[in-house]
Amino acid sequence: xxxxxxxxxxxxxxxxxxxxxxxxxxxxxxxxxxxxxxxxxxxxxxxxxxxxxxxxxxxxxxxxxxxxxxxxxxxxxxxxxxxxxxxxxxxxxxxxxxxxxxxxxxxxxxxxxxxxxxxxxxxxxxxxxxxxxxxxxxxxxxxxxxxxxxxxxxxxxxxxxxxxxxxxxxxxxxxxxxxxxxxxxxxxxxxxxxxxxxxxxxxxxxxxxxxxxxxxxxxxxxxxxxxxxxxxxxxxxxxxxxxxxxxxxxxxxxxxxxxxxxxxxxxxxxxxxxxxxxxxxxxxxxxxxxxxxxxxxxxxxxxxxxxxxxxxxxxxxxxxxxxxxxxxxxxxxxxxxxxxxxxxxxxxxxxxxxxxxxxxxxxxxxxxxxxxxxxxxxxxxxxxxxxxxxxxxxxxxxxxxxxxxxxxxxxxxxxxxxxxxxxxxxxxxxxxxxxxxxxxxxxxxxxxxxxxxxxxx
Amino acid sequence: xxxxxxxxxxxxxxxxxxxxxxxxxxxxxxxxxxxxxxxxxxxxxxxxxxxxxxxxxxxxxxxxxxxxxxxxxxxxxxxxxxxxxxxxxxxxxxxxxxxxxxxxxxxxxxxxxxxxxxxxxxxxxxxxxxxxxxxxxxxxxxxxxxxxxxxxxxxxxxxxxxxxxxxxxxxxxxxxxxxxxxxxxxxxxxxxxxxxxxxxxxxxxxxxxxxxxxxxxxxxxxxxxxxxxxxxxxxxxxxxxxxxxxxxxxxxxxxxxxxxxxxxxxxxxxxxxxxxxxxxxxx
Numbered sequence: 001x002x003x004x005x006x007x008x009x010x011x012x013x014x015x016x017x018x019x020x021x022x023x024x025x026x027x028x029x030x031x032x033x034x035x036x037x038x039x040x041x042x043x044x045x046x047x048x049x050x051x052x053x054x055x056x057x058x059x060x061x062x063x064x065x066x067x068x069x070x071x072x073x074x075x076x077x078x079x080x081x082x083x084x085x086x087x088x089x090x091x092x093x094x095x096x097x098x099x100x101x102x103x104x105x106x107x108x109x110x111x112x113x114x115x116x117x118x119x120x121x122x123x124x125x126x127x128x129x130x131x132x133x134x135x136x137x138x139x140x141x142x143x144x145x146x147x148x149x150x151x152x153x154x155x156x157x158x159x160x161x162x163x164x165x166x167x168x169x170x171x172x173x174x175x176x177x178x179x180x181x182x183x184x185x186x187x188x189x190x191x192x193x194x195x196x197x198x199x200x201x202x203x204x205x206x207x208x209x210x211x212x213x214x215x216x217x218x219x220x221x222x223x224x225x226x227x228x229x230x231x232x233x234x235x236x237x238x239x240x241x242x243x244x245x246x247x248x249x250x251x252x253x254x255x256x257x258x259x260x261x262x263x264x265x266x267x268x269x270x271x272x273x274x275x276x277x278x279x280x281x282x283x284x285x286x287x288x289x290x291x292x293x294x295x296x297x298x299x300x301x302x303x304x305x306x307x308x309x310x311x312x313x314x315x316x317x318x319x320x321x322x323x324x325x326x327x328x329x330x331x332x333x334x335x336x337x338x339x340x341x342x343x344x345x346x347x348x349x350x351x352x353x354x355x356x357x358x359x360x361x362x363x364x365x366x367x368x369x370x371x372x373x374x375x376x377x378x379x380x381x382x383x384x385x386x387x388x389x390x391x392x393x394x395x396x397x398x399x400x401x402x403x404x405x406x407x408x409x410x411x412x413x414x415x416x417x418x419x420x421x422x423x424x425x426x427x428x429x430x431x432x433x434x435x436x437x438x439x440x441x442x443x444x445x446x447x448x449x450x451x452x453x454x455x456x457x
Numbered sequence: 458x459x460x461x462x463x464x465x466x467x468x469x470x471x472x473x474x475x476x477x478x479x480x481x482x483x484x485x486x487x488x489x490x491x492x493x494x495x496x497x498x499x500x501x502x503x504x505x506x507x508x509x510x511x512x513x514x515x516x517x518x519x520x521x522x523x524x525x526x527x528x529x530x531x532x533x534x535x536x537x538x539x540x541x542x543x544x545x546x547x548x549x550x551x552x553x554x555x556x557x558x559x560x561x562x563x564x565x566x567x568x569x570x571x572x573x574x575x576x577x578x579x580x581x582x583x584x585x586x587x588x589x590x591x592x593x594x595x596x597x598x599x600x601x602x603x604x605x606x607x608x609x610x611x612x613x614x615x616x617x618x619x620x621x622x623x624x625x626x627x628x629x630x631x632x633x634x635x636x637x638x639x640x641x642x643x644x645x646x647x648x649x650x651x652x653x654x655x656x657x658x659x660x661x662x663x664x665x666x667x668x669x670x671x672x673x674x675x676x677x678x679x680x681x682x683x684x685x686x687x688x689x690x691x692x693x694x695x696x697x698x699x700x701x702x703x704x705x706x707x708x709x710x711x712x713x714x715x716x717x718x719x720x721x722x723x724x725x726x727x728x729x730x731x732x733x734x735x736x737x738x739x740x
Contacts, residue, residue, distance in 0.1 A: 039731070266667075
C-alpha cells in the first residue's frame, strides 16, 4: 500500500483534475463560451458566414467551428474536461465521505457531548430511578426515533438516535446523474438517428432523409417498415393563427397495416423505437387539363406538381411549372408541354379558359378544368435509445439535489451518568443541515424531559 | 364588463407600486407600522392578482380557446410578478424582515408595469398554436418562473448585501446599517439561490421532456435553452464556490446579481435580440 498522507505528494495531473478550482473555472468558461452559439446563427453554410462576417472573422469561425459551436472540438473538449473533473473530484472525496459514513457516532465521550452545538444538562440529586429514566427515554424516543445504547465502563449509558446518515451519498447521486445524462446523450447519438420525411397524401415511404446540418448530401435511412400518410389536415383560428396540424398515418410492416394513428404536434407516433413527429406541411397544387386534338379526340390529364404526365398516343408530355391559386378570382397555372421531337413550350392557363397550342406540328386545344390543392406533410423522424438514460439522469439530478440540500444527518444523544452525588442527564444534538428546524426539535425534547423531571420531583 | 381580468390586473400594478413605496418608506424612515401596512397591501395585491389570473383563465374558455394564462409574454410577466410576490411573502413570513420587501416588490411592480403599459406587450388572450398545446406548458412555465422569481429576490438580497455598511456587531443608525446583518443576508441569499436553482433545473428538464414530445429532441441548443443553461452554470458556480471554496458575502452577492442579469437575458434578451423556437414569447 502506498502512503496516502496528503494529496500534495501525488501526481500533479491528479491534483489538477481533483481541484474544485478547476470545476469553478470550467463552469465559468462554459457559461461564457456558450454565449457564442446564441449570437452567431448556427448551422448555416460557410458561404453565409463569409458574406455576413467578412474574411477575418470567417477564418476564426471556420477554425473554431463556430457554425456548430456546441459540437465543435473545443466545446466537446471542455465538456470532456468537465466530466473528467467531475469524476476525479468525486473519487477524491470518496475516502472522506466513507470515513464520515462509517464512523459510529455512539463512540463518544461525555466530554464530547458537552461541546456539541445543542446541549442541555440536568443534575438530579438522587440515584437514578429506573422508572424515571424509562419515562425520559420514552419521550426521547417518541421525538427522535429509535434508540441505540452503549454502556460505558463507569456504569453510565449513552443513548443515541440518528437519521439521514445516508444523505452523504446524495452528492454522489447528484454528480453521477450529470454523467448519466451525458452518457445517455452520447449513447443516443451513436445508436439512434434523426431524419425527416415529406409525404404527399396517399404516399408512402420506407426510408427517411438524414438531418445533417452544414451538408447538402442526401443520406437515406431505411426504416425497416413503411409509413403512409392517408390524410393531412390543417385548421386555423379566426385570428389566422394555426390551430391544428394533423397527419393520419398508417404503418405497414410486412404487407400488413399494423398501426393507424392521427398525429398532432404534441402527440407523435412511435413504432419499433422510431418516433414520427408532426413538424411541417406544404400545400401542393394539382391541375387537371383537358387536351383535345384537331380530330376531336381528347384526354384529361391530372398533373401534380413536381411530376410529368404523358399522353403517349399523342406523344405529349405535360408538367406544372408554376401555380397561382388566385388570379382575379381564378387559379392560374403555367403548363409545360413537350412533344416527341424534344421541343417544349410553356403557356399560362386559367381555370375554365382554353388556349390553342402547337406541338410536333399539330394543333391542340388545352383547357384547365380544375385546380386542387393537395397536402404534403413534413415529419420529423427520430430514434433515440438513449433518451431513457437521460430521463433517469434528470430524475437522479433532482432527487440528489433535494437530498444534498434538505436531508440532514441528525444525531441526538442522551447521556445518563450515575455518580455518588446523583444522576447526570446530558442531552446533546447535532445536525449538518437545516439547523434552525433542528434547534426547534431539540428544544421540544428538552422541555419534554424537563416536564418528566419536574413531575418526578 | 368592468370586473374583468385586465381590470383586476391593472389595479394589481398600482397596488404593488404602492406596496413597494411603503416598503421603501418603512426602510428609509424605519417606521414599523408602515412596514405592517405594506405587508397587508402586498398580500391584498397578491389576492387581487390571483383572482385576476383565475378570471383570465375563465375568460379564455369563454372565448373558446381554453388554456392556462401562461402562454405569451404578457401572461408570463403577470405570472412572474405573482410568483415573485408569493416567494417574497413566504420569506417575509419566515424571517419577519420587512426591509427585504423594499428590494423584492419593485421587481413585481416593474414586471406588471411593463406588462400593462408597454406597447410591445399585447395583453389580448390569444389562442394556443399547436406547438404550445400540451400539458407540459403549465409544468414548464410554473417551474421556470419559480426559479426566475427566486433569483429576482436573491438578486434583491445581493444588492442589500452590497449596500449594508459597517460590520455586523454595529447596530448602527444609518440607512445602510438598518438592513439585516451580513450574516443573515448571506444565509438568506444562499437559501433563496438553492431554492431557485432547484426550480430552474426542474424547469429545464420539463422543457426538455416537452421538446422531446413535440419535436423529437430534448436539447437542440436553441438560444433560449442555451441561455437557461448559462444561467444554470452561473448559479452552479455560486453554489460550488460557496460549498467547497468557502466563498461568502460579497462574491456571492455579485454572482447573485450576475445570475439575475443572465435570467433577464434568458427571459427577454433571447426573445427580442435572438431568434429561436421560443420566439413566440415576443408576440
